[in-house]
Amino acid sequence: MPETRRPAPASVIEFIGGHYRDPVVVQTLRSTAAATIAYAAALWLSNEPAPLTAPLTALLVVQVTLYSTLTTGIRRVNSVVVGVLIASGFSLLVGLSWWSLGLIILASLIVGHMVRVSEFVPEVAISAMLVLGVTRVADTAWDRVLETLIGAVVGLLFNVLFVPPVWVGTAGESIEDLSRRMRRLLLSIGEELHTPTSVETAAARLHEARRLDNDVADVDAALRQAEDSLRFNPRVREGLLNRVVLRTGLDTLEICAVVLRVLARTMTDLAKERGDADLFPREAGRAVEELLSHVADALVSFAVLVTTQVSASAEAAERRLAGELEAAEARREHAASLLLAGVQAHPRHWQLHGALLAEIDRILAELDPEHRSLRLMEELDRSAREERERYPRLAAVRHRVTGRRRERAVSR
Structure with missing residues (x-):
């Protein structure tokens, strides 16, 4: 054998x-x-x-x-x-x-x-x-x-x-994992909008949203390590840009996590008010569920955009994010009209319905590319200014070197 x-x-x-x-x-x-x-x-x-x-x-x-x-x-x-x-x-x-x-x-x-x-x-x-x-x-x-x-x-x-590795990839994976956890929570909340939801179930979603704070802290630790790995590292040419991109991206997701916790609180209050009845009329619940689905996908697309290094992949991620935001805006208007009709028929819970839409609007505003570009430029200017104030001699040397490069480029 x-x-x-x-x-x-x-x-x-x-x-x-x-x-x-x-x-x-x-x-x-x-x-x-x-x-x-x-x-x-x-x-x-x-x-x-x-x-x-x-x-x-x-x-x-x-x-x-x-x-x-x-x-x-x-x-x-x-x-x-x-x-x-x-x-x-x-x-x-x-x-x-x-x-x-x-x-x-x-x-x-x-x-x-x-x-x-x-x-x-x-x-x-x-x-x-x-x-x-x-x-x-x-x-x-x-x-x-x-x-x-x-x-x-x-x-x-x-x-x-033997220069230590750059831990940007590890921090990027942590940011994407955080966005996926937020996505799963949003989808879970959306599935319960057009069915009778007990207070215990809504409270469980609220506790899950609160646990996102621990997840954000873990991602923040990974990001601090990535930021340190970019400093003084000869392998990295755009260390400041990479640090600011990741940091502002995490800040945005942290704000969205806070808003998501408030949204879960709103759903818990609505479950207490509605008792054994559905949280929303069936058609309105379906519309809000679709809206939350697009918002959830937009969160993941945003995280992918933040952590993508290659320009071609970044452009594809930006297009996906723009498509998800556009679809979310369209579904938002449809859901708002249905919720308005329900509030006019039963005005008792109008403040909770309005709070739900306001919280979704806040998340969409944070994910907006124009808002992110403005925030990114502000952070880059602030970081560059702080670095110039902390190391004035180094900033002067860099200014002279870049000035000479510009003069050579113009002479050519």
């Missing part, structure tokens, strides 16, 4: 392929490599048999983005050096015991606040405890400081030579 070869484990390949762009996986691999290199360099440059302070410092310095490495690296190195010096002083006088451990932690936290290492004060105590625990390995404070500097230099050079 011929021997058959087993195929490669697809699950392992799929796992690696699906996670190689995950920030956690990338950061884990990068930190491991930097710490290993720092330990090898410390073995070569120092006289210590086990220079563990070097990989410790490299682990603390290497961050998920180049910007965070450069901005926090100095404070992290400062915190580790201070902790090493404190532990070295204690190791000359006392050994490791419960009272010396408590005393070194207290001293490290106090000195950490004095040297202003900000959020890295606990790392002063952590470094001191680790060094005090291996006090027999290193004999002098200078050896430990040398290990710290080796780890810091390796960590900084590692992120400079």
